[in-house]
Each structure stands twice: as structure tokens, then as C-alpha cells.
Amino acid sequence: KQEVTQIPAALSVPEGENLVLNCSFTDSAIYNLQWFRQDPGKGLTSLLLIQSSQREQTSGRLNASLDKSSGRSTLYIAASQPGDSATYLCAVRPVGDYKLSFGAGTTVTVRA
Amino acid sequence: GAGVSQSPSNKVTEKGKDVELRCDPISGHTALYWYRQSLGQGLEFLIYFQGNSAPDKSGLPSDRFSAERTGGSVSTLTIQRTQQEDSAVYLCASNPFGITGELFFGEGSRLTVL
Numbered sequence: 001k002q003e004v005t006q007i008p009a010a011l012s013v014p015e016g017e018n019l020v021l022n023c024s025f026t027d028s029a030i031y032n033l034q035w036f037r038q039d040p041g042k043g044l045t046s047l048l049l050i051q052s053s054q055r056e057q058t059s060g061r062l063n064a065s066l067d068k069s070s071g072r073s074t075l076y077i078a079a080s081q082p083g084d085s086a087t088y089l090c091a092v093r094p095v096g097d098y099k100l101s102f103g104a105g106t107t108v109t110v111r112a
Numbered sequence: 113g114a115g116v117s118q119s120p121s122n123k124v125t126e127k128g129k130d131v132e133l134r135c136d137p138i139s140g141h142t143a144l145y146w147y148r149q150s151l152g153q154g155l156e157f158l159i160y161f162q163g164n165s166a167p168d169k170s171g172l173p174s175d176r177f178s179a180e181r182t183g184g185s186v187s188t189l190t191i192q193r194t195q196q197e198d199s200a201v202y203l204c205a206s207n208p209f210g211i212t213g214e215l216f217f218g219e220g221s222r223l224t225v226l
Contacts, residue, residue, distance in 0.1 A: 031212045044217040099157045
């Protein structure tokens, strides 16, 4: 059974600092990994999707890396802003399964 | 539509009543998922549709929960005889390419059972 872990559970940084969010998973047999953002009381917004054959994806200030063999992904957010405050979740789609396995998320607070 | 649409956004009901939650996926998306997020908890998978078929209902917590999808589009999640432990945010998601595509979520339906 695929287990997804996100450490730390919460993170507080001053504005302008770079954010590093970690995601680890126990089974490397995955189709892809997806990073989401969730604001309080809202749904999940897709940030980046990395296919299993890829090493990284970039979108604006966001960069996500994937090391499938070691079961790790890292989301980097450059030059953080207060608007980046949210909960960030990673999810993997295991081979042979329809559903994503989600981590519990990292709640980020960017202080102005 | 432009995104996954869910209704109602908020529903307050009394214990024992039935509720229906609706999901309208992105046009053309063949795969549709229902998840549940309880307060302070992670996402719990409920059911998956490919077209109108539900090959995976393994996450439905009890026989009070059912879901259907018609025309390969709109899906309805029905909870009969609601209980207080059913209170949660019910999230719907869809993706266009079966199991390898990017998943897009709606804003959710917040259910409160009094």
C-alpha cells in the first residue's frame, strides 16, 4: 500500500524567503506525482504534474523535482509572498490503481 | 465548463435526512472522482467513474452512500439517512486522459449534519 508523507506539517517563513516542501512515497511504481494548493475552505488547485519519466517541472516561481527511485519529490517556491500562504499537498498515482494517494499536506505561512 | 463545478457549495441538514451532491466535470473529461475531507483530516477516496461505469467503489464508507454518473458527464453523490459523522467537505475531481492525466478539483460541497 502506497504511503505518502509530507514533512514538515507546518512552516512559517518571512516574505522573500525561498520555500522547500518535501514529499516522500514508499512505492516507486507510480504513473505520476501531482502538487496541489488548498486555501482554507476551498478545493484543491493543481500546481504541477510530473510524469514518472520526468525529473522536474517548472511553472513561474514554482519548481518541482521527482526522484522516483528514492521515492522523493520537492516543491520549491522562489521568493515567497504572503499570497503563497496555503496548504500544499502532494499526491502520487500508483501503477495499477485509479486513485491518487495523498499526503497530509504542509501548511505554509508567509509573514509580511 | 471552465472548471469542475459542484453544488450546493454548502448544505446543512438534520440527522436522518437524505442529501444529494452534484458534480459537473470539465467538458470532455472521462474520469471522475469523489473524495471526502473531514475537518483536519486528509483526503479520503470514495469512488471513481470511467465514463458512466464505476470500476472502483471501494471507498464508499457504507451502503448509505451511492453515486451515479449519467451521459458521461454529471455525477450525483447521494447520502441516505445522514449521520453526524458524514459532516465533511465532499470534493469532486475529473481528468481527461484516464489514469495518467492531471486531476482537476472542484470547490467542494460542505455538508453539515446537525
